[in-house]
Structure formats: structure tokens, C-alpha cells
Amino acid sequence: MRTISFVKGHGTKNDFVLVPALDGTPELTAEETAFLADRRGGVGGDGVIRVVPVEHAPADVRAIAGEARWFMDYRNQDGSVGEMCGNGTRVFAKYLLDNHLESGRDFDIATRAGVKRMTVVDGGFEVDLGVWRLAREPEAAERGSDSVVQAVGAADPLPALSIDLGNPHTVVALPPEFDLSTLDLAHQPRVDPAPESGTNVEFVRAIGPGHIAMRVHERGVGETQSCGTGAAAAAIATWWWAGQPADQLDWRVDVPGGRLGIRIEGERVLLSGPAEIVATGTVELPV
Numbered sequence: 001m002r003t004i005s006f007v008k009g010h011g012t013k014n015d016f017v018l019v020p021a022l023d024g025t026p027e028l029t030a031e032e033t034a035f036l037a038d039r040r041g042g043v044g045g046d047g048v049i050r051v052v053p054v055e056h057a058p059a060d061v062r063a064i065a066g067e068a069r070w071f072m073d074y075r076n077q078d079g080s081v082g083e084m085c086g087n088g089t090r091v092f093a094k095y096l097l098d099n100h101l102e103s104g105r106d107f108d109i110a111t112r113a114g115v116k117r118m119t120v121v122d123g124g125f126e127v128d129l130g131v132w133r134l135a136r137e138p139e140a141a142e143r144g145s146d147s148v149v150q151a152v153g154a155a156d157p158l159p160a161l162s163i164d165l166g167n168p169h170t171v172v173a174l175p176p177e178f179d180l181s182t183l184d185l186a187h188q189p190r191v192d193p194a195p196e197s198g199t200n201v202e203f204v205r206a207i208g209p210g211h212i213a214m215r216v217h218e219r220g221v222g223e224t225q226s227c228g229t230g231a232a233a234a235a236i237a238t239w240w241w242a243g244q245p246a247d248q249l250d251w252r253v254d255v256p257g258g259r260l261g262i263r264i265e266g267e268r269v270l271l272s273g274p275a276e277i278v279a280t281g282t283v284e285l286p287v
């Protein structure tokens with residue numbers, strides 16, 4: 001039996017079990033990760049994040065880490081590895097500051113999707129998510145969609161646009177009359193064509209200029225109360241569908257767990273929102 005320390009935190013109720021691995025240990029298997037994330041048998045979270053000094057990170061992360069001193073080792077609830085987690089970066093940054101592992105208003109953290117700049121702002125943190133990309137052929141994106149998504153609760157397959165933020169997203173625009181709460185996201189939405197490595201699927205309803213509401217089905221998790229990279233993808237897709245208006249670069253994204261801010265700066269996109277630490281403890285990993 002191994003006893004490890006954990007910290008529980010969330011960003012707009014996208015919740016994480018943080019595991020400090022300040023000397024590079026503990027390592028976690030996929031099974032141990034899924035145990036920690038299990039809401040009944042374990043601690044419970046949408047994901048598990050190891051806090052790892054860059055010198056103990058994998059070689060490919062060390063190679064790109066630059067000035068970053070800490071590596072956010074993110075795993076989904078089912079134990080699979082995720083390249084990036086927007087809400088997770090803010091909770092990670094709060095843990096680093098609270099524990100004097102970082103200081104100052106700005107610092108970098110390393111992720112599998114590159115180095116992300118964190119900035120302390122009113123009410124939380126802003127993270128520069130970096131360069132966004134249309135994930136599929138530009139011709140399809142010009143038409144506004146590159147795939148279709150069938151969700152339980154929607155009569156017909158709905159057109160969708162794929163956005164790459166270091167992790168994959170498929171954004172579905174719902175017609176204005178569609179009630180977002182009627183979707184059944186207990187079931188995985190069917191994406192056609194299906195992306196090889198899976199995708200996070202965001203369902204979006206326009207509220208007003210620069211303002212959308214979103215629900216998300218996350219790869220490796222299921223429905224979550226919020227997804228930071230998903231909110232960025234949803235805002236970018238909505239802005240894209242609107243013809244990329246120059247006066248609509250700031251977005252509010254309402255998610256079941258709260259509200260996130262998105263800023264589009266040319267090729268880059270920034271996410272802002274709160275970060276909370278709610279508990280610390282120890283847990284015995286099963287053998």
C-alpha cells in the first residue's frame with residue numbers, strides 16, 4: 001500500500017485531484033489515476049494533475065520548457081493522458097503560488113501542448129493558451145463546418161467545426177430555439193468523421209454579441225461542468241461563423257459551473273477565470 005498526498009481544486013467546477021510530485025514521485029499508472037478520479041471509490045475529479053519540477057518531466061517536455069520551472073502532468077478521469085487543460089492550468093498556478101513554488105504576477109508552466117504563460121488577474125488567472133488552429137481542411141471550415149455531430153436530445157445530426165488548441169475540440173452550434181438543457185450528455189455524442197484520437201465536444205448557444213452558453217462532453221471524462229480549452233474553442237468557432245468581426249474579440253462563455261472569459265488576439269487565444277483549492281489530504285493507493 002502506498003500513501004500519497006493530494007490537493008483537491010476546481011476552476012468553474014471542472015475539478016481536479018492534484019498530486020504534488022515535488023521530487024518527481026509519485027509516478028501514477030493509468031489505473032491509479034482512474035482510482036484517484038473515481039467519485040465513489042477514490043477522491044473524485046474530472047482529472048488528475050501531477051505537479052512535477054521540469055527537471056523530472058519527460059524529455060520532450062524538458063526540450064520545450066524554456067523558462068518554465070513546473071510541468072502540469074494532466075490525465076483525464078479514465079486515466080488517459082491529455083495534452084492540455086485550460087481550467088487545470090489556473091488551479092495548478094494557484095497551487096504553485098499558495099505553496100511559494102512560484103512568485104510574482106506572471107510565470108510560465110510547461111504542458112504537453114507547450115509552455116503557457118500565466119498571469120494573476122482580478123478574480124483568478126489568465127492563461128495564454130497559444131496559437132489556435134482549424135483542425136481540418138480550410139475549404140470545409142470556409143463553409144462553416146467540417147463534420148457532423150449526433151447527440152441524444154437533438155433530432156438530426158448538427159454541423160460542427162473542429163478546433164485544435166493543443167487538444168482536440170469539435171464545436172456544434174445549436175439553433176437559437178434549441179434548449180441547451182435538453183441535451184443528454186450522459187451519452188457520448190457521435191462525431192462523423194470520427195477523429196482518430198477522440199475529441200472534446202462543445203454545444204454552443206448564442207446569447208448576445210460576445211456572449212455564448214456552452215455544455216461540453218469531454219474526451220476521457222463525460223459531461224463536465226466546464227472546460228477551459230472547450231470555452232476557447234466555442235468562442236473561436238462562434239466568432240468564425242460570424243465572419244471574424246474585429247469588434248468581437250472578447251467573449252463571455254457561460255458554463256454550468258460558472259463563467260469564463262476568452263480573448264482572441266489574432267492567432268492566439270487567452271482564457272481567464274477563477275481557481276479554487278478546497279481540500280488537502282492523504283489517500284492510500286490500492287495495490
Ligand SMILES: N[C@@H](CCC[C@H](N)C(=O)O)C(=O)O
Nearest residue numbers: 082085086087167227228229
Ligand atoms: N477540462 C479541460 C480539458 C481536459 C482535457 C480533455 N478532456 C482532453 O482529453 O483533451 C480544460 O479545461 O481545458
